[in-house]
Amino acid sequence: MASRDILHQLKQRFGAALPRANVAGLDRLYVFVTPEALKDVCQFIFRDLDARYIISIGADDRPYSGKFLVAHNFAFDARHVLCSVLTEVNANGGRPQVPSITEVVPPANWAEREFRDLVGIEPVGHRYPKRLVLPDGWPEGVHPLRKDVPHDFCPPDYDENRDFQFEAPPEGCVVVPFGPFHPTLDEPTHFRLYVEGETVRGCEYRGFMAHRGIEKLAETVLGYNDIPMMAERICGICGCVHNVAYAQAVENAAAIVVPPRAEYIRTIMLELERLHSHLLWVGLACHIVGFDTLFMQAFRIREPVMWMAEQISGNRKTYSLCVIGGVRWEITPELRTGLRQVLDKLEAEWQAVVAAVSRDRNLQRRTRGVGIATPELVKNAALIGPVARAAGVAMDCRRDHPYAAYDRVEFEVIVEHGGDVWSRVVVRMKEVFESIKIIRQCLDKMEPGPLQAEIKDELPPGRFGMSSVEAPRGESHHFVITGENNRPRRWRVRAPTYQNLQGIPAMIKDQQLADMTISLGSIDPCFSCTDRLEVVDIRNQQTHVWSQEELVRLARRKT
Amino acid sequence: MSALSKLKEAYLCLKAGRVTLPYPARPQPVPPRFRGRPIFDANRCIGCAGCANNCPAREILVFDVCQEIRILKYLGRRCTYCGRCADLCPEKAITMSKDFETATPSIADLQQTLELFMSTCQRCGRCFKEPTPLEQLKLKGYRFDDLAHDRWIFRSKAYLEKDQVAGDIDLELD
Ligand code: SF4
Ligand code: SF4
Numbered sequence: 001m002a003s004r005d006i007l008h009q010l011k012q013r014f015g016a017a018l019p020r021a022n023v024a025g026l027d028r029l030y031v032f033v034t035p036e037a038l039k040d041v042c043q044f045i046f047r048d049l050d051a052r053y054i055i056s057i058g059a060d061d062r063p064y065s066g067k068f069l070v071a072h073n074f075a076f077d078a079r080h081v082l083c084s085v086l087t088e089v090n091a092n093g094g095r096p097q098v099p100s101i102t103e104v105v106p107p108a109n110w111a112e113r114e115f116r117d118l119v120g121i122e123p124v125g126h127r128y129p130k131r132l133v134l135p136d137g138w139p140e141g142v143h144p145l146r147k148d149v150p151h152d153f154c155p156p157d158y159d160e161n162r163d164f165q166f167e168a169p170p171e172g173c174v175v176v177p178f179g180p181f182h183p184t185l186d187e188p189t190h191f192r193l194y195v196e197g198e199t200v201r202g203c204e205y206r207g208f209m210a211h212r213g214i215e216k217l218a219e220t221v222l223g224y225n226d227i228p229m230m231a232e233r234i235c236g237i238c239g240c241v242h243n244v245a246y247a248q249a250v251e252n253a254a255a256i257v258v259p260p261r262a263e264y265i266r267t268i269m270l271e272l273e274r275l276h277s278h279l280l281w282v283g284l285a286c287h288i289v290g291f292d293t294l295f296m297q298a299f300r301i302r303e304p305v306m307w308m309a310e311q312i313s314g315n316r317k318t319y320s321l322c323v324i325g326g327v328r329w330e331i332t333p334e335l336r337t338g339l340r341q342v343l344d345k346l347e348a349e350w351q352a353v354v355a356a357v358s359r360d361r362n363l364q365r366r367t368r369g370v371g372i373a374t375p376e377l378v379k380n381a382a383l384i385g386p387v388a389r390a391a392g393v394a395m396d397c398r399r400d401h402p403y404a405a406y407d408r409v410e411f412e413v414i415v416e417h418g419g420d421v422w423s424r425v426v427v428r429m430k431e432v433f434e435s436i437k438i439i440r441q442c443l444d445k446m447e448p449g450p451l452q453a454e455i456k457d458e459l460p461p462g463r464f465g466m467s468s469v470e471a472p473r474g475e476s477h478h479f480v481i482t483g484e485n486n487r488p489r490r491w492r493v494r495a496p497t498y499q500n501l502q503g504i505p506a507m508i509k510d511q512q513l514a515d516m517t518i519s520l521g522s523i524d525p526c527f528s529c530t531d532r533l534e535v536v537d538i539r540n541q542q543t544h545v546w547s548q549e550e551l552v553r554l555a556r557r558k559t
Numbered sequence: 560m561s562a563l564s565k566l567k568e569a570y571l572c573l574k575a576g577r578v579t580l581p582y583p584a585r586p587q588p589v590p591p592r593f594r595g596r597p598i599f600d601a602n603r604c605i606g607c608a609g610c611a612n613n614c615p616a617r618e619i620l621v622f623d624v625c626q627e628i629r630i631l632k633y634l635g636r637r638c639t640y641c642g643r644c645a646d647l648c649p650e651k652a653i654t655m656s657k658d659f660e661t662a663t664p665s666i667a668d669l670q671q672t673l674e675l676f677m678s679t680c681q682r683c684g685r686c687f688k689e690p691t692p693l694e695q696l697k698l699k700g701y702r703f704d705d706l707a708h709d710r711w712i713f714r715s716k717a718y719l720e721k722d723q724v725a726g727d728i729d730l731e732l733d
Contacts, residue, residue: 226615229641300578314592320641356567
């Protein structure tokens, strides 16, 4: 039993520093450690046992245990175990402190800054504890994810007009602002690039411009079965992924067994989503480098997939597929036939496109050797998904931590070794065929049966659940602590871009400024909506950041 | 090699031809399971508030005017067309219509208000001593925030501002 083995190893080494543990099955492990030992345990897991870092969670557990909770999640891919290292932190009069693990586990950087902002747990020893998520004008000492803060609270001393303090650029570099609303990247994110000549030497990232407070809503307003519909709206493309991941996390926590037919339907919808996401991304990547032919063709081929999704679920994109314990939409025999036809046509057409594109030298010149992620970077920034697979790291949650019906279908994990943007294009082009294969197998194997498990009792409070789902752009990870009032006590979503973005500074370092867009585009970044704009007047070199009022006025002006 | 791939690409484009649909010049039929905006049927609704309590967007509000009249209001502002309300309605009083062209400058075009007649105790003519369905909901944790809002069924801990409520509802009762 793999999770027991790992616990055994930890016990042997750290003994009394692990007061309790919960082996929640073959593939889930929850270990409580004392705060003092946290760093060593994480180092041991991350370096010696070679686990992959997933995410850190901070939670306000004061109403139940009087303490704060910090969890660092790791994945043992080869041993198929998801492991959570939990620490209870003394409330310390509302100023809890926990030792930072970033020194030994560098990818925990953002996650620690995030729980510092949102829950107010201070990561002691963090090298760069700058504000990450909260808006610039938010006062110190107010932490929105604490239980005593209402979900619609806006502090009275919130200063809308305060500016964000950027770091000074290094010697000899000029600053080039990149985004929000860059001509080739219409996403709400701001990179401050330090450029020397034409070469990018570094950058500072400022994102989280439109924080939607979804986790807080789930903890205070919505119920278990409302959240899937909202989780779906976390991302415009991998919506179904979050929907399934959340449902699975709760099912994992409450030990609900999903009927097999529902599992197959989940798998089919997830793969349909991967199909249209990959087609979309390959199109967009080509659009970024100015190759619009493929952009058009990819979108043309993608459209029947969307129509099929619409026939199955009633919507092109937001499928509203899962509720806890099952799915809502049935795949009837007619839909099955329709789906097969769509897949056959898609396969033939995509083969033609891949054959035409794979030798295109212009495209390769623009993407080879650009935005390189090495296997070391993959480990140290915890990169995932196609970015990792293109760097020769074979990781895929579908295989490593099987969920839904993935343990009953056969597919290959596509791996390339270039680590550059071209390898990512190749990986994603090839994965389309794997998805087609998976859907076909599911259609063959689907068993008759109910769509939803019957849930008679209330879900038990205070249980942990974890679920990883392979989204088209990487692994989405959901962590749930179940709670009272028909809603989770804590729900943490880690979307794939959250980790992949942290690798961007290393990927763009020392390369041409012009390659910045495709490097960033190659991780398939998925931000959110934005609310600010900087204008540079080229005549008198004045910059001006538009405030929200000005923007609203501008938008409403009658032309 | 590159020239050949360019030729192949050109062939692909030519073969595909024109694929753009003539929408909106010609209306586009939707598949049978399509979920457009929900339509409420006042004749069927029993005022159980199941839809209101399960709407992820909190789009449906239930409001008691007196012992006998319950108002159910669909706000139509941020409905996600998920169809949970239609799923959960015990009387199938909600249909997810095929209506997706809902752009309008006036939100009232989308809103629906049902006036429902509820029953009172036939013996004494007053409300029940036993917990009414409304009170039962309250016992289950549905929040009515204060006296002025005691009439609302709304599970969130969100505080509805007094004047905002009036604006939301815009009830014209004599
Ligand atoms: S369709 Fe969904 S969001 Fe709209 S009213 Fe019904 S339950 Fe609410
Ligand atoms: S669930 Fe149906 S019957 Fe109950 S209040 Fe809503 S519309 Fe009426």
